Amino acid sequence: AQKVTQAQTEISVVEKEDVTLDCVYETRDTTYYLFWYKQPPSGELVFLIRRNSFDEQNEISGRYSWNFQKSTSSFNFTITASQVVDSAVYFCALSERSGLTGGGNKLTFGTGTQLKVEL
Protein backbone atom coordinates (compact mmCIF):
# COMPACT_ATOMS: atom_id res chain seq x y z
CA ALA A 1 0.00 0.00 0.00
CA GLN A 2 1.12 3.49 -0.73
CA LYS A 3 1.99 5.83 2.09
CA VAL A 4 2.93 9.47 2.49
CA THR A 5 4.53 10.75 5.66
CA GLN A 6 4.71 14.38 6.66
CA ALA A 7 6.44 14.15 10.00
CA GLN A 8 6.17 17.86 10.78
CA THR A 9 2.73 18.47 12.22
CA GLU A 10 3.18 22.17 12.76
CA ILE A 11 5.91 24.68 11.95
CA SER A 12 6.05 28.28 13.12
CA VAL A 13 8.38 30.80 11.53
CA VAL A 14 8.83 34.52 11.51
CA GLU A 15 8.16 36.35 8.28
CA LYS A 16 11.06 36.36 5.80
CA GLU A 17 12.50 33.14 7.17
CA ASP A 18 12.98 30.20 4.82
CA VAL A 19 11.10 27.04 5.69
CA THR A 20 11.22 23.48 4.36
CA LEU A 21 8.32 21.08 4.58
CA ASP A 22 9.30 17.44 4.46
CA CYS A 23 7.54 14.67 2.60
CA VAL A 24 8.56 11.02 2.46
CA TYR A 25 6.65 8.48 0.44
CA GLU A 26 6.40 4.72 -0.06
CA THR A 27 5.25 2.99 -3.21
CA ARG A 28 5.88 -0.17 -5.18
CA ASP A 29 4.95 1.51 -8.46
CA THR A 30 7.74 2.42 -10.85
CA THR A 31 5.61 5.14 -12.38
CA TYR A 32 4.02 7.54 -10.00
CA TYR A 33 3.39 11.21 -9.49
CA LEU A 34 3.84 13.41 -6.47
CA PHE A 35 1.86 16.52 -5.67
CA TRP A 36 1.74 19.37 -3.21
CA TYR A 37 -1.50 21.10 -2.28
CA LYS A 38 -2.09 24.13 -0.09
CA GLN A 39 -5.11 24.52 2.17
CA PRO A 40 -5.37 28.09 3.47
CA PRO A 41 -7.62 28.98 6.43
CA SER A 42 -10.49 29.55 4.00
CA GLY A 43 -10.52 25.80 3.43
CA GLU A 44 -10.11 25.26 -0.29
CA LEU A 45 -7.42 22.95 -1.67
CA VAL A 46 -5.05 24.66 -4.07
CA PHE A 47 -2.84 22.67 -6.42
CA LEU A 48 0.82 23.73 -6.28
CA ILE A 49 2.91 21.23 -8.22
CA ARG A 50 2.98 17.83 -9.92
CA ARG A 51 6.16 15.84 -10.41
CA ASN A 52 6.56 12.48 -12.13
CA SER A 53 8.84 9.73 -10.92
CA PHE A 54 11.16 10.00 -13.90
CA ASP A 55 11.94 13.66 -13.48
CA GLU A 56 14.25 14.37 -10.58
CA GLN A 57 15.05 17.91 -11.55
CA ASN A 58 14.38 20.43 -8.86
CA GLU A 59 11.75 23.00 -9.64
CA ILE A 60 11.49 26.63 -8.66
CA SER A 61 8.42 28.81 -8.95
CA GLY A 62 8.89 32.23 -7.44
CA ARG A 63 9.50 31.79 -3.72
CA TYR A 64 8.57 28.10 -3.91
CA SER A 65 10.99 25.30 -4.72
CA TRP A 66 10.76 21.54 -4.65
CA ASN A 67 13.48 18.95 -4.16
CA PHE A 68 12.65 15.46 -5.41
CA GLN A 69 15.11 12.74 -4.38
CA LYS A 70 14.17 9.27 -5.50
CA SER A 71 17.07 7.71 -3.57
CA THR A 72 15.53 8.82 -0.28
CA SER A 73 11.88 8.74 -1.47
CA SER A 74 11.46 12.36 -0.53
CA PHE A 75 9.77 15.33 -2.14
CA ASN A 76 10.46 18.35 0.02
CA PHE A 77 9.00 21.81 -0.39
CA THR A 78 10.82 25.01 0.50
CA ILE A 79 9.33 28.45 0.84
CA THR A 80 11.90 31.22 0.65
CA ALA A 81 11.32 34.50 2.47
CA SER A 82 8.03 33.32 3.93
CA GLN A 83 5.09 35.67 4.19
CA VAL A 84 2.03 35.72 6.41
CA VAL A 85 -0.09 34.73 3.40
CA ASP A 86 1.84 31.46 3.27
CA SER A 87 0.15 30.39 6.49
CA ALA A 88 -1.80 27.27 5.60
CA VAL A 89 -1.83 23.50 5.83
CA TYR A 90 0.32 21.95 3.14
CA PHE A 91 -0.35 18.45 1.89
CA CYS A 92 1.96 16.17 0.01
CA ALA A 93 0.20 13.50 -2.05
CA LEU A 94 1.13 10.43 -4.08
CA SER A 95 -0.80 9.20 -7.07
CA GLU A 96 -1.28 5.54 -7.72
CA ARG A 97 -3.03 3.71 -10.50
CA SER A 98 -6.00 2.11 -8.89
CA GLY A 99 -9.59 1.36 -9.41
CA LEU A 100 -11.87 -1.37 -10.58
CA THR A 101 -10.70 -1.16 -14.17
CA GLY A 102 -7.17 0.03 -13.52
CA GLY A 103 -7.93 3.43 -14.94
CA GLY A 104 -8.37 5.34 -11.74
CA ASN A 105 -5.94 7.85 -10.29
CA LYS A 106 -6.11 7.78 -6.51
CA LEU A 107 -4.36 10.40 -4.46
CA THR A 108 -2.93 9.25 -1.14
CA PHE A 109 -2.41 12.28 1.07
CA GLY A 110 -0.02 12.85 3.92
CA THR A 111 -1.41 14.16 7.18
CA GLY A 112 -0.42 17.71 6.32
CA THR A 113 1.91 20.28 7.86
CA GLN A 114 0.39 23.36 9.43
CA LEU A 115 2.63 26.33 8.63
CA LYS A 116 2.23 29.48 10.67
CA VAL A 117 4.08 32.57 9.54
CA GLU A 118 4.11 35.38 12.06
CA LEU A 119 5.15 38.99 11.80
Place this chain on the structure above:
Amino acid sequence: DTAVSQTPKYLVTQMGNDKSIKCEQNLGHDTMYWYKQDSKKFLKIMFSYNNKELIINETVPNRFSPKSPDKAHLNLHINSLELGDSAVYFCASSQEGWNSYNEQFFGPGTRLTVL
Protein backbone atom coordinates in the same frame (compact mmCIF):
# COMPACT_ATOMS: atom_id res chain seq x y z
CA ASP B 1 -16.72 30.85 -13.81
CA THR B 2 -15.99 28.41 -10.99
CA ALA B 3 -14.15 25.31 -12.14
CA VAL B 4 -15.47 22.82 -9.58
CA SER B 5 -18.50 23.82 -7.57
CA GLN B 6 -20.29 22.12 -4.73
CA THR B 7 -23.63 22.76 -3.08
CA PRO B 8 -24.36 23.31 -0.32
CA LYS B 9 -21.28 24.79 1.31
CA TYR B 10 -22.62 24.05 4.78
CA LEU B 11 -25.03 21.32 5.78
CA VAL B 12 -26.33 20.85 9.31
CA THR B 13 -28.69 17.99 9.91
CA GLN B 14 -29.97 15.53 12.48
CA MET B 15 -28.82 11.96 12.92
CA GLY B 16 -30.82 9.54 10.82
CA ASN B 17 -31.62 11.98 8.05
CA ASP B 18 -30.77 11.50 4.37
CA LYS B 19 -28.90 14.25 2.56
CA SER B 20 -27.24 14.93 -0.78
CA ILE B 21 -24.27 17.00 -1.86
CA LYS B 22 -24.01 18.09 -5.47
CA CYS B 23 -20.86 18.65 -7.49
CA GLU B 24 -20.37 20.09 -10.94
CA GLN B 25 -17.24 20.80 -12.95
CA ASN B 26 -16.97 22.94 -16.08
CA LEU B 27 -13.41 21.96 -16.95
CA GLY B 28 -14.40 19.30 -19.44
CA HIS B 29 -12.68 16.64 -17.31
CA ASP B 30 -13.66 13.01 -17.60
CA THR B 31 -12.95 11.89 -14.05
CA MET B 32 -14.49 13.07 -10.79
CA TYR B 33 -13.83 12.17 -7.17
CA TRP B 34 -15.19 12.48 -3.66
CA TYR B 35 -12.82 12.89 -0.73
CA LYS B 36 -13.57 13.13 2.97
CA GLN B 37 -11.54 15.36 5.30
CA ASP B 38 -11.97 14.56 8.96
CA SER B 39 -11.58 16.82 11.97
CA LYS B 40 -7.83 16.17 12.02
CA LYS B 41 -7.58 17.36 8.41
CA PHE B 42 -6.86 13.88 7.10
CA LEU B 43 -7.97 13.54 3.47
CA LYS B 44 -9.11 10.21 2.12
CA ILE B 45 -10.63 9.24 -1.19
CA MET B 46 -14.10 7.75 -1.17
CA PHE B 47 -15.16 7.32 -4.80
CA SER B 48 -14.12 8.08 -8.33
CA TYR B 49 -16.06 8.08 -11.58
CA ASN B 50 -14.65 8.13 -15.08
CA ASN B 51 -17.15 9.02 -17.81
CA LYS B 52 -20.04 8.13 -15.49
CA GLU B 53 -18.52 4.76 -14.61
CA LEU B 54 -17.51 3.93 -11.04
CA ILE B 55 -13.78 3.16 -11.00
CA ILE B 56 -12.74 3.66 -7.39
CA ASN B 57 -14.81 2.58 -4.41
CA GLU B 58 -12.87 2.67 -1.17
CA THR B 59 -14.10 1.07 2.01
CA VAL B 60 -17.07 3.33 2.53
CA PRO B 61 -20.34 2.36 4.28
CA ASN B 62 -23.21 1.44 1.97
CA ARG B 63 -25.06 4.46 3.30
CA PHE B 64 -22.92 6.53 0.92
CA SER B 65 -23.98 6.33 -2.70
CA PRO B 66 -22.44 8.39 -5.46
CA LYS B 67 -24.37 9.14 -8.63
CA SER B 68 -23.02 10.54 -11.87
CA PRO B 69 -25.77 11.61 -14.28
CA ASP B 70 -23.16 12.84 -16.76
CA LYS B 71 -19.42 13.35 -16.73
CA ALA B 72 -19.74 16.94 -15.48
CA HIS B 73 -21.66 15.97 -12.36
CA LEU B 74 -20.98 13.69 -9.42
CA ASN B 75 -23.42 13.80 -6.54
CA LEU B 76 -23.10 12.16 -3.15
CA HIS B 77 -26.12 10.85 -1.33
CA ILE B 78 -25.86 9.82 2.29
CA ASN B 79 -28.56 7.76 4.03
CA SER B 80 -29.17 7.49 7.76
CA LEU B 81 -26.58 10.04 8.74
CA GLU B 82 -24.44 9.30 11.79
CA LEU B 83 -22.41 11.56 14.06
CA GLY B 84 -19.20 10.16 12.57
CA ASP B 85 -20.18 11.40 9.14
CA SER B 86 -19.46 14.96 10.25
CA ALA B 87 -16.58 16.13 8.07
CA VAL B 88 -15.72 18.27 5.09
CA TYR B 89 -16.47 16.57 1.80
CA PHE B 90 -14.48 17.62 -1.25
CA CYS B 91 -15.34 16.96 -4.83
CA ALA B 92 -12.51 16.99 -7.37
CA SER B 93 -12.01 16.46 -11.07
CA SER B 94 -9.16 15.67 -13.42
CA GLN B 95 -8.54 14.69 -17.01
CA GLU B 96 -7.16 11.19 -16.95
CA GLY B 97 -5.44 9.04 -19.48
CA TRP B 98 -4.15 5.51 -19.15
CA ASN B 99 -0.58 6.71 -18.69
CA SER B 100 -1.17 10.10 -17.16
CA TYR B 101 -1.63 11.21 -13.59
CA ASN B 102 -2.93 14.71 -13.88
CA GLU B 103 -3.57 17.10 -11.06
CA GLN B 104 -6.96 17.03 -9.46
CA PHE B 105 -8.86 20.29 -9.06
CA PHE B 106 -10.90 20.52 -5.92
CA GLY B 107 -14.21 22.15 -5.14
CA PRO B 108 -14.60 24.47 -2.15
CA GLY B 109 -15.80 21.68 0.12
CA THR B 110 -19.06 20.99 1.93
CA ARG B 111 -18.92 21.07 5.71
CA LEU B 112 -21.39 18.49 6.99
CA THR B 113 -22.38 18.61 10.65
CA VAL B 114 -24.54 15.84 12.04
CA LEU B 115 -26.22 16.64 15.37
